[in-house]
Amino acid sequence: MSALPQIDPQSTNTPLLELDHLRVAFGDTVVVDDVTLAIARGERVALVGESGSGKSVTALSVLRLLSDAQVSGAIRFDGEELLKKSERAMRGLRGSDIAMIFQEPMSALNPLYSIGDQIAETIVVHDGVGATEARRRAVALLARTGIAEPEKRVNSYPHQLSGGQRQRAMIAMALACRPRLLLADEPTTALDVTIRAQIVELLLELQRDEAKKRGMAVLLITHDLNLVRHFAQRVAVMERGVLVETGTVEQVFEAPRHPYTQRLLASRPQREVVPVLPISPVLLEARDVSVDFRTKLPGLRGWFGAGRFRAVDEADVSVRQGETLGIVGESGSGKSTLAMALLGLQRTAHGEIEFQGRALASYRGVEKTALRSNMQVVFQDPFSSLSPRQTIERIVGEGLALHRPQMTPQARRDKVVAVLREVGIDRTALYRYPHEFSGGQRQRIAIARALVLEPRVLILDEPTSALDVSIQQQVLKLLVGLQHKYNLGFVFISHDLEVIGAMAHRVVVMQNGSIVETGDVEQIFAMPVHPYTRKLLKAALDR
Incomplete structure (x- = not known):
C-alpha cells in the first residue's frame, strides 16, 4: 500500500475524523475492509447497515477499544494518527475529545454507582475539578438533557430510571467534557416512539449548540432509516464490512445507486394482511x-401492609x-x-x-x-x-x-x-x-x-x-x-x-x-x- 497523504492539522479544511483504508480483522476473519470515510467539523453522518455489517466495530476502532483485533490503515482525528498514539494518550482522548453513547445504557452504566457519581467521575478525570463542582455540573447536564428533578435524579441508580431517562443520562455523561466528536451507537433502538422522538430532538439541539461552540460532529450508527432521514446530513452504507455507498441523505434516499442500499430502503413493512371474514368466530x-x-407503601406504613x-x-x-x-x-x-x-x-x-x-x-x-x-x-x-x-x-x-x-x-x-x-x-x-x-x-x-x-x-x-x-x-x-x-x-x-x-x-x-x-x-x-x-x-x- 502506498504511503498515506499527510494532512496539516491547522488547516480549516482538515476533516475532524478521517478513516483511510481502515481494515479490522479478528484472526483470519475480516470484519471491516478498506473503509475510507471523512467527517467534517459540525457534521452529522449516519453509518447504516444490518447487524454484522461492521458498523459498531468501525466506531470502536476509532476509540481503540477492540481487544485482540488487527487494525490497519489510518484513523486520523484532527489530523493526528490515532493508531500510533499510546494507550495513555488514548485515555486522555476518550470521554473528553471523543465520546460515545452506547446502545443499551443499562449494561453500559455501572449498577453500583449513582448516575451523578458516574457523570461526575468523567468531569473530575478529564477536567480536574473538585467533587463539589463536578456534582454541580452533573446536575446541570441532567437538566440540560431534559431529566425532570435533576437534583433528585442525580442520586438515582440506573435501575431506578426508565429507559428514556437512562439514555438521557448516557448522553449527559457523553457530553460532560464537551467532546468534539460524538459516536452514537443505536441510541434509540429500544425506546418507545415518543421517547425516541424526544431523544432525536435532544441530540439535534445539543449537537447544533455544541457545533457552534466547538464544531462537534456526530457519527450515528443505526439500522433505523427513519432516524437517519430526520437526523443526518450525510449517510454511509456498509455491507459485510465494506462501504458500498456514501452521499447526502437526499441523494441516497431518493436515488440509491448500490443494490444493497436499494434493498434496505425497500425493506419497510408492507401491508399484505388478508381481510377477516364477517362470519369468523x-x-x-x-x-x-x-x-x-x-x-x-412508603415510610413506616410499608411494615404494616402493601x-x-x-x-x-x-x-x-x-x-x-x-x-x-x-x-x-x-x-x-x-x-x-x-x-x-x-x-x-x-x-x-x-x-x-x-x-x-x-x-x-x-x-x-x-x-x-x-x-x-x-x-x-x-x-x-x-x-x-x-x-x-x-x-x-x-x-x-x-x-x-x-x-x-x-x-x-x-x-x-x-x-x-x-x-x-x-x-x-x-x-x-x-x-x-x-x-x-x-x-x-x-x-x-x-x-x-x-x-x-x-x-x-x-x-x-x-x-x-x-x-x-x-x-x-x-x-x-x-x-x-x-x-x-x-x-x-x-x-x-x-x-x-x-x-x-x-x-x-x-x-x-x-x-x-x-x-x-x-x-x-x-x-x-x-x-x-x-x-x-x-x-x-x-x-x-x-x-
Whole structure:
C-alpha cells in the first residue's frame, strides 16, 4: 500500500475524523475492509447497515477499544494518527475529545454507582475539578438533557430510571467534557416512539449548540432509516464490512445507486394482511379485565401492609379467527401484562377471559393442558427465550413431548423438521444450538416452537423490534403467510407503529393501564380521536 497523504492539522479544511483504508480483522476473519470515510467539523453522518455489517466495530476502532483485533490503515482525528498514539494518550482522548453513547445504557452504566457519581467521575478525570463542582455540573447536564428533578435524579441508580431517562443520562455523561466528536451507537433502538422522538430532538439541539461552540460532529450508527432521514446530513452504507455507498441523505434516499442500499430502503413493512371474514368466530375475548400488583407503601406504613398498583384497568379486547389485534402504547402502559393475562399466566383482579366461548378459569387438568397448546407466545428476544443448552430439535420438539406424549421419537422429529421448513429453516439445524444462528433465524425458530403445537391463537410480544429492517420484513411476511394458511388469531404487541400498520386488522391503544382508543387500524391511523393516540402517531418519525 502506498504511503498515506499527510494532512496539516491547522488547516480549516482538515476533516475532524478521517478513516483511510481502515481494515479490522479478528484472526483470519475480516470484519471491516478498506473503509475510507471523512467527517467534517459540525457534521452529522449516519453509518447504516444490518447487524454484522461492521458498523459498531468501525466506531470502536476509532476509540481503540477492540481487544485482540488487527487494525490497519489510518484513523486520523484532527489530523493526528490515532493508531500510533499510546494507550495513555488514548485515555486522555476518550470521554473528553471523543465520546460515545452506547446502545443499551443499562449494561453500559455501572449498577453500583449513582448516575451523578458516574457523570461526575468523567468531569473530575478529564477536567480536574473538585467533587463539589463536578456534582454541580452533573446536575446541570441532567437538566440540560431534559431529566425532570435533576437534583433528585442525580442520586438515582440506573435501575431506578426508565429507559428514556437512562439514555438521557448516557448522553449527559457523553457530553460532560464537551467532546468534539460524538459516536452514537443505536441510541434509540429500544425506546418507545415518543421517547425516541424526544431523544432525536435532544441530540439535534445539543449537537447544533455544541457545533457552534466547538464544531462537534456526530457519527450515528443505526439500522433505523427513519432516524437517519430526520437526523443526518450525510449517510454511509456498509455491507459485510465494506462501504458500498456514501452521499447526502437526499441523494441516497431518493436515488440509491448500490443494490444493497436499494434493498434496505425497500425493506419497510408492507401491508399484505388478508381481510377477516364477517362470519369468523371469536377465539379469545376479555371483558372488564383488571390486573393489580402489590406495592410496598412508603415510610413506616410499608411494615404494616402493601398498596396496590393497577397495571391493567377494565380492558375489553377480542380476537377473531384469522385476525390480528395490535396493541400499542409506551413502556409501562400494560401491554405485556394484558397479554400474560390473556394467556392465563397472570392472575386478574376481576373480569373474565374466554377462549372459544369458555372461561379460562373453568379449564382444569387435562383440559387446561390442552388449552395451553392452543395458545402460544413468541417473545421479543429469541436469544434469551431459547435455552442455550438444548439443540434446536429439543427446543422445538419440547412442546410435542409434553402435549403429544403418544408420538414416537421419529414422528416427533418429522413434525419438527416440517415446522422448521415452514419457517425457512433447514433440517441441518436440528443438532445445532441457538448461538449458531443469526437474530432473524433465532426468531424463526421461536416461531416454529410456537407453531409446532398447531395453536389457534399466537401472542407476539415485540417479535421484530430487535431485528434489522430486511430481516424484520422477512419475519412479518412469514407471519402473514402462516396466519393465512392456518387461520390463526394474532395478538401483536409493539411500539413500532409502522409494523402495527402493516400487520394489524384492529388496534388497541393503551395508556397507563387503560384502553383509550380501539378500532380498525386504518381508521385509527388516519383519524385518531384520543390525544394520546395523536401523540403516538405524531412521534413516529415517518409522519
